[in-house]
Amino acid sequence: MAHTARIRRTAAALAALSLGVLALTACDGDTEKDTSAPSATASASAADADDATATPSTSAPSDGGADAGSSGSDGGTPSPSESATDDGQDGGVGMCETSDLAYDVTVASRPVNHALLKATNSSGDDCLLAAGELVLTIPELDGAAGHMGPDGKDWILKAGESAYAGILFSHADTAGGKSTDKVEIALSASETPTTVSVAGGPVTVNDPQVTTFFGTAEDALTY
Known part of the structure; x- marks a missing residue:
């Protein structure tokens, strides 16, 4: 009778040990899954960063930038083609005969x-x-x-x-x-x-x- 009882206790202990191993394995799997898969928040942040880098700014240039790039056609320095008329005297007209x-x-x-x-x-x-x-x-x-x-x-x-x-x-x-x-x-x-x-x-x-x-x-x- 004592021998039979030990066998049962041993079997119960082995069963409990097996359940613990299975539980530990399951926990490790969940941890690996959480580590390998990026969160939705992280993915959205990366996408926003990519969009900010790829899309050019649509804001207007500063006044200084506009002046520096001006060609003079709006009242500034005239273009060479505009000023080539015999020093502005004849305006391209013919000589009087x-x-x-x-x-x-x-x-x-x-x-x-x-x-x-x-x-x-x-x-x-x-x-x-x-x-x-x-x-x-x-x-x-x-x-x-x-x-x-x-x-x-x-x-x-x-x-x-x-x-x-x-x-x-x-x-x-x-x-x-x-x-x-x-x-x-x-x-x-x-x-x-x-x-x-x-x-x-x-x-x-x-x-x-x-x-x-x-x-x-x-x-x-x-x-």
Whole structure:
């Protein structure tokens, strides 16, 4: 009887031991599962970090950044293509030709022996009036009139606008001369001149001179 009881106690102990081993194995398995599988919170945090890195910012640049990258097209420094128009003087218009202008020559009351040349742009288009190129000749005399006054500069004569030049026919201290009531005018030596009657003529011519073109009659008759 005692032997039988020991056998039963031993069997019970072995059974209890087996149950403990099984329980321990189950706990270890759960621990490994928890360790190997990332939590939902960790996964979401990683995804948010990836999105923040891959997606470019849509916020507007600072004012300093915009100014530094400005091309000047909104009132700033102009682009090279905008500034390439003969220093901004002619704006791309063509040169005035002799036939583009209508001319009037009128004897002036002052100074003496002077006349005023008025040239009006009758072409219908703006043109560039070259300085120092005006050629005035007297049919009865050889050669062209000399130039007097400042050199002047090229300027745009708009359609319908007039330019003025002063003509000196003779010097008071020069004797003699020829009488004429016409002059010939060209805007350059290479062009065919046009003949213009002298209103208030005839005049005596012995040493003619002419100014460059001016914007007013007063300036033209200063010399």
